[in-house]
Amino acid sequence: MTHFNPNDPDRDTVIVEPAAYSETTETVVVRESNTxxxxxxxxxGLVLIAVMVILFNRQAPQTDDQLLAAEVAAAQxxxxxxQATVAGQIAxxxxxxxxxxANAARAEAEARAAEARAAEPVVIEREVAPAAPTPEGPAVVTTTTPQQ
Incomplete structure (x- = not known):
């Protein structure tokens, strides 16, 4: 590229070199695949086999007896x-x-306990006879008495 200003006689001509240009060509080889x-x-093939299995394994249409038996089983x-619901409600x-x-028994027991706490204590006095002496006499314990 050259730059030249004709209006400015003092200016010199400036020459700019173009950049180097290279061209690259890529070749892509595509191989055909039949995968x-x-x-x-x-x-x-799998779909065809599945359709054939479904068609050949069909069951015979249900008869009226089979439908009636199914209705009886459903009603039962x-x-x-x-019946199970009623039994659960009864239980x-x-x-x-x-x-x-159980709550009534607990309340009754608590009432008895409160009544017993509120009542005055009963003191039972009785005479107790002194113990009779043994025929051998009173027992004497010494340090040399055999211990069994």
Missing amino acids: GWWIAGILG AEADAR GAQASVEVAR
Whole structure:
């Protein structure tokens, strides 16, 4: 690139060299692969086998007898569930009665204890006869008496 100002005679001409330019070419080699086709073929085969298994393993349509038996079984299960619910409610009521009885017994015991604390103490006096002397006489203990 050259810069020249024609209006300024004192100025010299400035010459700027262009930068070096190089060009690089890259070559990419793409090889064809058929792996994707193999995967797609295997998956398609698996899907086909699955469809055939589903079609050949179908059950026979249910008959009216089978439907009736299923309805009877469902009704029996519902009746059993209701019976279990009632039994649970009865057991809960019995447990509540037992808890109420236990609370009443505890309250009665506490009332008796409070009554006993409030009452005046009873002093029982009785005469006690002195112990009769032994036929040998009174016992004498010395340091030389054998100990058993």
